[in-house]
Amino acid sequence: MSYTRRLWLSFWPAALAVGALTVLIILQSNHDDQRVVTAVLGPLVGWSFIAAGLVAWSRRPANHTGRLMVALGFAWALTALTEANDKWIYSTGLAVEAIFLAVFIHLVVSFPTGRLSSRLERTIVFGAYGVAVFANALSVLVDPTPIPDCKGCPPNAFLLAPSDAAATAVQVAADVCGIAIAAAVVTLLVRRWRRATPAGRRVLSPIYLSGGATMILLGIAFAVDPWAGGFAGLLKLLASLAFISVPYFFLAGLMRARLARAGVGRLFVDVPENPSPEELHAAFRRALHDPTIRLAHWLPERRLYVDLEGWPFDEVEAGRTLTPVEYEGRRVGALIHDPSLLEEPELLEAAVASARIGLEKDRLQAELRARLIELEREQDFVRTVVDTAPALFCVVDTEGNVMRFNATLSRLSGLPDDDSGRGEPFTKLFLPSEDAASFHLALAAADGEEFESEWLGAGGGRRIVAWSVMPIVDAQGRPRRLISGVDVTERRRQEARTRALLDAMPDLMFRMTREGVYVDYHAHDEVELVSSEVIGRSVYDRLPRPVAEQALAAARRALDEGGVQTHEYSLEVRGVERQYEARVVASAADEVVSIVREITDRKEQEHEVRKSRARIVQAADAERRRLERNLHDGAQQRLVSLSLALRLAEARIPDRPEGAKQILTEAQQELAQALAELRELARGIHPAILTDRGLAAAVEALAARAPLPVEVAAMPDERLPDAVEAAAYYVVAEGLTNVAKYADASYVRVTVERRNGVASVEVADDGIGGADPRAGTGLRGLADRIEALGGRLEVESPATGGTRLWAQMPVG
Amino acid sequence: MTVLIVDDHPSFRATARALLEAEGYDVVGEADDGASAIAAAEALHPELVLLDVQLPDFDGFEVAARLRSLNGATPAIVLTSSRDGSDFGPLVAESGARGFVPKAELSGSALSALLG
Numbered sequence: 001m002s003y004t005r006r007l008w009l010s011f012w013p014a015a016l017a018v019g020a021l022t023v024l025i026i027l028q029s030n031h032d033d034q035r036v037v038t039a040v041l042g043p044l045v046g047w048s049f050i051a052a053g054l055v056a057w058s059r060r061p062a063n064h065t066g067r068l069m070v071a072l073g074f075a076w077a078l079t080a081l082t083e084a085n086d087k088w089i090y091s092t093g094l095a096v097e098a099i100f101l102a103v104f105i106h107l108v109v110s111f112p113t114g115r116l117s118s119r120l121e122r123t124i125v126f127g128a129y130g131v132a133v134f135a136n137a138l139s140v141l142v143d144p145t146p147i148p149d150c151k152g153c154p155p156n157a158f159l160l161a162p163s164d165a166a167a168t169a170v171q172v173a174a175d176v177c178g179i180a181i182a183a184a185v186v187t188l189l190v191r192r193w194r195r196a197t198p199a200g201r202r203v204l205s206p207i208y209l210s211g212g213a214t215m216i217l218l219g220i221a222f223a224v225d226p227w228a229g230g231f232a233g234l235l236k237l238l239a240s241l242a243f244i245s246v247p248y249f250f251l252a253g254l255m256r257a258r259l260a261r262a263g264v265g266r267l268f269v270d271v272p273e274n275p276s277p278e279e280l281h282a283a284f285r286r287a288l289h290d291p292t293i294r295l296a297h298w299l300p301e302r303r304l305y306v307d308l309e310g311w312p313f314d315e316v317e318a319g320r321t322l323t324p325v326e327y328e329g330r331r332v333g334a335l336i337h338d339p340s341l342l343e344e345p346e347l348l349e350a351a352v353a354s355a356r357i358g359l360e361k362d363r364l365q366a367e368l369r370a371r372l373i374e375l376e377r378e379q380d381f382v383r384t385v386v387d388t389a390p391a392l393f394c395v396v397d398t399e400g401n402v403m404r405f406n407a408t409l410s411r412l413s414g415l416p417d418d419d420s421g422r423g424e425p426f427t428k429l430f431l432p433s434e435d436a437a438s439f440h441l442a443l444a445a446a447d448g449e450e451f452e453s454e455w456l457g458a459g460g461g462r463r464i465v466a467w468s469v470m471p472i473v474d475a476q477g478r479p480r481r482l483i484s485g486v487d488v489t490e491r492r493r494q495e496a497r498t499r500a501l502l503d504a505m506p507d508l509m510f511r512m513t514r515e516g517v518y519v520d521y522h523a524h525d526e527v528e529l530v531s532s533e534v535i536g537r538s539v540y541d542r543l544p545r546p547v548a549e550q551a552l553a554a555a556r557r558a559l560d561e562g563g564v565q566t567h568e569y570s571l572e573v574r575g576v577e578r579q580y581e582a583r584v585v586a587s588a589a590d591e592v593v594s595i596v597r598e599i600t601d602r603k604e605q606e607h608e609v610r611k612s613r614a615r616i617v618q619a620a621d622a623e624r625r626r627l628e629r630n631l632h633d634g635a636q637q638r639l640v641s642l643s644l645a646l647r648l649a650e651a652r653i654p655d656r657p658e659g660a661k662q663i664l665t666e667a668q669q670e671l672a673q674a675l676a677e678l679r680e681l682a683r684g685i686h687p688a689i690l691t692d693r694g695l696a697a698a699v700e701a702l703a704a705r706a707p708l709p710v711e712v713a714a715m716p717d718e719r720l721p722d723a724v725e726a727a728a729y730y731v732v733a734e735g736l737t738n739v740a741k742y743a744d745a746s747y748v749r750v751t752v753e754r755r756n757g758v759a760s761v762e763v764a765d766d767g768i769g770g771a772d773p774r775a776g777t778g779l780r781g782l783a784d785r786i787e788a789l790g791g792r793l794e795v796e797s798p799a800t801g802g803t804r805l806w807a808q809m810p811v812g
Numbered sequence: 813m814t815v816l817i818v819d820d821h822p823s824f825r826a827t828a829r830a831l832l833e834a835e836g837y838d839v840v841g842e843a844d845d846g847a848s849a850i851a852a853a854e855a856l857h858p859e860l861v862l863l864d865v866q867l868p869d870f871d872g873f874e875v876a877a878r879l880r881s882l883n884g885a886t887p888a889i890v891l892t893s894s895r896d897g898s899d900f901g902p903l904v905a906e907s908g909a910r911g912f913v914p915k916a917e918l919s920g921s922a923l924s925a926l927l928g
Contacts, residue, residue, distance in 0.1 A: 632866065636893050637821040643916035644827040651834055670823070692866060693903070700902065 004058035011070055015050040019043035022080035029083040031152035042080050045244050049073030052247035055254065060345065064114025068107040069247065075100035082147070087154035094146045095137050095158065101218075102132035104243065105185055108211040112203050112343045124184050131181065135174035143167035175222045182219030186212065199290040200340035206253030213242040257344045277308030280358055284335075288351055292320075294336040295355055297366040305334055310369030323348060325355045333359035392465065392485040395472070400426045400443050403480060412465075412487055414458025426483065430455050432462070446471045446481055452488065464489045508596040511587060512539065514559055516552045519591060547571065554584040555592045562586060568599070579603040613788030614723060621726045625691050630677070638674035642667050695725040699732050699750060706736045709747055716754040724809050727785050728752055728761045731793070734782050735763030735805040743767025743803055759791075759811045764804045771797035782807075814840040816858035818849040818875065819891065820868055828862070828918055835920030846870030846878075853879055853886060860923065861888040863909070865900065873900075873907035880908040889926055891915045 026032065026039040053069025060066065079100060081093025105128040107114075109121050116122045140146060144162040147153050189212050196204055217239035225232040284293050296305040296313050305313035316322045316336055323341075325333045335355050341348045359366075386393055387407035394405035401423050410417050413430055421429055426443075427436040435453055442451060446469045457463040467485030474480045502509060502522045509522040516539040526532075531542040539548040547569045554565040565584045570577055579600040587593040649663040690698035696715040703710035720728065732750055739748050745767030752761050773779055773795035783793040791809030815837050819825050822844070829839045841856045843849035846869045853861055861879060863872035870878075876888040890904055890912040904912050911926040 632893060633821070637824055640893055640915035641821070641823045641827045644824075644831050644918060647919070648827065648831050648834060692871060697903070704901075 003061065007054055007058050011050060011054055015047055015073065018074060018077045019047055022046070022077050022083075025080050025089070026083045028085060030085050031147075031150050031154075032083050035083075038080075038083065041244075043077075046073040046076040048244070048247040049076060052251050055251065059254070063112070063343075065107065065111060066114070068103065068110065068114055069250070072100060072103045072107055075103045085152075085154055087157040090154045091140055091157040094140045094156070096133075098132040098136050099129075102128040104211070104214070104246075105181065107246075108207060108215065109185060109188060111207045111211070112340075120184075120188065124181060124188065127177070128181050131174060131177040135170060135177070139167060139170045139174070142170065172226070175225060178222040179219055182215050182222065185215045186219065189215075197290070197292070197338045197340060199288065199292075199338040202256075202289050203253070203340045203343050206249040207246065210242055210246040210249040214239050214246065217242060257347050280308060284351065284355070287354075288337070288341065288347065290338050290341060292338060295359060296322075296334045296336060297359055297370075298324075298331045298333050299367060299370060300331070302370075306366060306370045308366065310366055310371075310373045312370075323352060325352050325359055327356050327359075332356060390486065392467070392483075392487065394426065394430070394483045395474070396426050396443070396481050396483060398443075398479055398481065400440060400481075402426050402429060403474070408487075412455070412457060412463055432456060442469050443481055445469070455485075463487050464492050505595075506597065510534075510594045510596065512555060512592060512594065514555060514590045514592075516540065516548065516555065518542075543569075543571070551582065551584075551594065554582065555594070558584045558586045558592050559590065610788075610790050614790075617723045617727070617785055617788050621722055624726075628691065634677040635674045638670050638677070642670050642674065645670065690725060690729050694719050695728055695752065698725075698729050699752065702729075702732055702736055703750065706748065707740050708745060710736065711747070711749045713749050713751045715752050716759070718754070720754065720759055720811055723789055724759050724811055727782075727789055727791070727807070727809060728759060730782055730785065731761045731805060731807045732763055734779065738771070738805070739763070739765045739767065739803070742771060743769075745803075754811060757811055759809045761807045761809075762804060763806075764802065766802055769797045769801040769803050770799045771795060771803050773797070779805075813860055814838045814856070814858045816841045816843065816849070816852055816856060816861045818843045818846075818852075818861060818867065818872070819864040820844045820866070821864075824864075824915065828915075831918060832920060832923075837920060837923075844868070846875045849875050850878055850882065854882060858886065860927065861886060862891055862918075862923075863888050864891050864915075865893065865912075873903045873909065876907040876909040887927060889913055889923060891918065 020043075022042050023039045026035055026042060029035055029038075032038055049069045050073030053066045053071075053073060055066070056063065056069060057066025078093065079097045081089050082097055084090045084093060102125070106116075106125045109125055110116050116125055140156055140158040141160045142163045144156060144159060144164070144167070145153075146156055189208055193201060193204060193208060217235050221232045221235035221239060224235070280295060281293065284295065285291050294307065296307055298305055307313055319339070320336050321339045321342060323335045323337065324331055325335060333355060335348075335351060337348075337351075341351070389406075390408060392406065392409040392412060394409055395403040397403060402421050402425070404422065405417050407417070409430070415421050415429060427433070427439050431439055432454060438451075438453070442449065448468050448470050450466060450468050452464065452466045454462040455465045455467075464487070465485040466488045467483060470482045470484070472480050472482045503524075506524070508524075510518055511520040512518045518534045518537055518539075521534045531537065534542065539551045542548070543551060550567050550569055554567045558565040563585075566581060567584070568579065568581045570579050572578070577600075578598055579602075580596050581599045582594050582596045584592050584594045645663050645667040649660040649667065652660040652663065689701050696712075699712055699715065703712050719725065732752070735750070736748065739745050743765045745765035748763060748765045750761075750763050752759070754760075779793070779795065786793045786807050786809055789809045791807060793805075793807045795803070795805055797803040815832055817825050817828050817832075817839060819828070819842075825842045825844075829842070832839055840858050841852045843852045844867075846867045849861070849863070849867070852858075861876075863875050865872040867875065872888075872890045876890065879886050879888055888907075888909045890900065890907070890909045891914075892900060892912050893915050900912055913922050913926065
């Protein structure tokens with residue numbers, strides 16, 4: 001037994017029985033003035049819903065709309081109970097007569113699926129059931145006249161507490177709820193309708209037209225009922241008519257789907273033998289009433305959908321549904337359609353069946369179109385690459401006549417790649433005439449060998465191009481030659497500029513790796529390279545080991561720390577010791593450039609300057625020492641002797657006046673001699689103690705004469721060179737003088753040390769600080785003296801207090 | 813008291829000899845450098861050696877130190893030629909000399925005062 005048959009056997013006898021029962025009740029009613037009309041219409045309405053519901057149920061078992069319509073038909077039959085003369089049946093009818101309205105609202109709100117999908121829908125439907133059951137149940141408990149002005153109605157059997165006021169209150173409350181529910185339903189339907197696609201509206205329209213009209217009329221009727229009972233009655237009558245029409249509209253909708261399915265079956269009758277994509281789409285849209293429907297081919301080897309024109313299909317957009325189309329178990333395409341089509345499965349199935357035929361017919365062409373599109377895209381891509389690449393391309397025939405060339409060569413030559421150049425000799429268009437012969441040799445060889453020559457540029461100029469010729473075959477299989485090249489004009493110019501710069505520089509230039517392997521070099525005189533081979537060799541191959549290590553260390557510093565790293569070294573070149581200075585900078589991630597300059601002359605000059613300064617200082621010191629010695633040995637001794645002689649003469653005057661006179665005469669001569677010597681020597685004094693006793697004694701002497709405590713913290717054990725001792729002495733003397741004059745100090749510490757070939761002298765006080773080292777000539781002269789010895793002098797005198805005079809001198 | 817005068821300036825030695833002899837000192841010898849001073853002191857055993865600071869070979873303090881090691885108690889007095897005696901104070905003490913006298917102030921009384 002089929003499902004349909006089983007359904008009908010399950011419900012239809014019951015429907016007939018219920019209908020017969022209602023006819024019986026109505027015909028016996030003594031309070032219905034139009035018993036015959038009611039007895040005919042009442043069962044008919046119920047049967048209409050039940051029959052339409054069974055049809056829908058049997059066709060779409062998964063859809064609940066059919067069940068709801070069946071339920072509505074039976075709920076409607078309950079309203080006939082109010083026609084009964086028996087007070088119990090009559091009163092029961094009053095209590096349940098509104099249930100069919102709740103089922104009806106359930107049907108309308110849940111259409112087309114028959115399921116409640118949102119909270120709002122559930123709220124409306126449960127609210128409707130609640131009002132339908134409770135309002136009428138309450139009413140029969142309190143209303144003495146549930147049907148006003150009813151002549152012959154039996155008494156209300158359930159009346160517990162008769163109260164007109166309570167009855168009115170219940171009625172008003174029920175009306176308000178009814179209005180609210182009706183308004184909510186209408187709002188929901190309007191919103192859904194506005195959002196629906198054309199195909200969706202087609203599905204919704206049967207129920208929405210009849211059911212929506214019913215709800216609107218009922219809503220208005222409830223609203224006007226308290227004021228205009230007659231008008232409300234008319235509206236309720238119209239609502240009843242609209243309600244009665246619901247199953248018929250529903251059946252009409254089903255019929256239209258069936259008709260549409262038949263239309264789909266004839267889809268290709270109106271379509272030409274080989275329809276264009278537009279014609280095919282138009283046929284489907286017409287048949288399915290969906291103006292947005294699209295068909296797609298499935299290309300199994302590439303596992304993608306393409307549209308009828310061959311373009312790859314983008315993802316299915318939101319709000320659309322893709323239904324695959326299969327043929328003999330394999331996918332051949334898809335229908336992309338409005339989701340509402342899913343509500344009409346027979347129609348969709350028919351459409352898929354039709355699409356299957358159409359798509360299968362068109363499949364080969366679609367694949368061809370897709371391949372063509374792909375090839376065109378590939379061609380566009382290649383053309384873009386060829387035209388935008390910096391390389392020059394030109395295809396010529398084996399004779400050297402131009403077939404075509406790319407945009408880069410067009411820009412370089414100023415010639416358009418059009419028919420005007422095609423067939424012309426390449427040499428005529430692009431090369432100076434003198435290069436024609438060598439070009440033809442290259443063309444004949446076509447072995448990819450690289451050449452570099454001048455080509456004719458736009459505007460009559462020349463460009464330097466690095467080029468080669470390779471054999472190729474064109475699309476028709478003819479042998480051709482591809483001339484490809486790169487414009488290296490700017491690069492060559494840049495190289496020429498760099499070369500000129502390097503030629504102008506007296507320096508050696510090397511590029512080498514972090515490991516010290518030479519990559520490139522530039523030298524004016526190959527002899528300076530020391531080695532006959534440089535590139536590819538290591539610094540250890542070219543330079544003595546200590547110098548090589550120095551160079552490698554500088555390269556690593558340049559790479560790791562950045563900046564310019566310098567190092568100096570000496571090499572024997574042509575038997576002569578030469579001094580070099582190398583400046584090393586990173587030129588790539590793991591490569592440095594080293595600029596090497598010979599500084600022999602500079603070094604010698606510096607050395608000479610230092611030596612000459614030292615000589616000056618030594619000469620001056622020697623002169624001072626000579627002066628001091630002369631003074632000591634000459635004038636001073638004479639004066640000492642003179643002093644003693646005068647005292648001796650004085651002692652002899654009383655008893656030996658003649659002897660005294662003799663002494664005085666000699667003394668006069670001695671004095672004259674002393675004066676003469678003094679005049680000669682009065683040019684300066686070298687500290688005698690320094691000469692005689694050395695620096696330590698001289699510093700002790702300075703310390704002893706100073707007007708404040710001086711600590712001589714350290715003195716060298718050995719004598720220092722004379723010039724250094726003199727300079728150190730003067731540093732201490734100057735320092736102590738300044739301390740005494742300006743520092744307001746309570747303590748001075750003097751330190752003279754010799755360490756690692758350097759003598760350092762320091763005079764530090766605890767005074768007020770803030771001394772200006774540039775003020776006065778004493779320190780400047782001192783600095784000159786020390787710098788002449790290759791040393792330096794510094795003064796630290798912060799404003800916070802304390803002054804430190806500090807000198808360093810090399811002592812060899 | 814026997815005296816040895818050590819100075820490299822003959823004119824000073826002559827004047828000093830005259831001055832000291834006038835004051836009753838017996839100048840037993842003269843020397844013009846450190847080495848000959850030590851030799852003369854060893855030979856003559858003077859009771860006092862007057863030492864100039866600056867001598868061609870050693871200085872007076874060096875000679876004083878050597879004399880002390882040779883003759884034990886031979887007293888020496890250093891003659892300075894300038895007033896910067898403070899320069900030599902520590903050196904005098906180190907050398908073991910009895911003291912120093914500026915040459916221009918040389919007198920018997922000055923020597924007596926230093927010898928005590």
